[in-house]
Amino acid sequence: MGTILMPFNLTVQPRDFDLFQGARRIVRRLSDMRGLYTDKEAMERLLAVDDPIIYEFWEVEYEGSDRGLSFGITRIYPGKVGREYHMTRGHFHTTDGDEVYVVMEGQGLLLLQTKEGEAGTIEMIPGHMCYVPARWAHRTVNIGEHDLVFLSIWPPHIEHDYRTVAQSGFAQMVVEGTDGSMVTTNPSFSGA
């Protein structure tokens, strides 16, 4: 898509992104998440019955441009695979470029980590803005009982690296504890 030349506004709601010219809707089902959840047996048990949508996002991306800002809205549906909450696949940015999230609905956690072995967690509740510096991989997790919905904005030249996370996993994972969600070390993590 080319750079928008005219000013515009847009309601930050999936139904309005659906209608917005140039927006692309991407759906991630449970089967798209194979290998990302620690409990492989729980994953196969669930897949034997159904292949639900875990999350979907609508994006308007100005690929290959050094102008404009790309933006998108993500909706993660509530639920768990085993004890692990529904989450996005997560990625690194392969080129320098930061990202901002603005939380609209729901309750979540943003997992962050660098290739140098740093890891962090940021709370996501409506009204929060989360700032993700370029070298931090990011994955969002829905820890609530309702949809987690957030707006994201990033520079148009960013390339996304999903493979590193798919191969190594995240250092931390978010699971259901005795009293709500808790962040634990991911036993499947094989990165730095």
Ligand SMILES: [Fe+2]
């Ligand atoms: Fe990103």
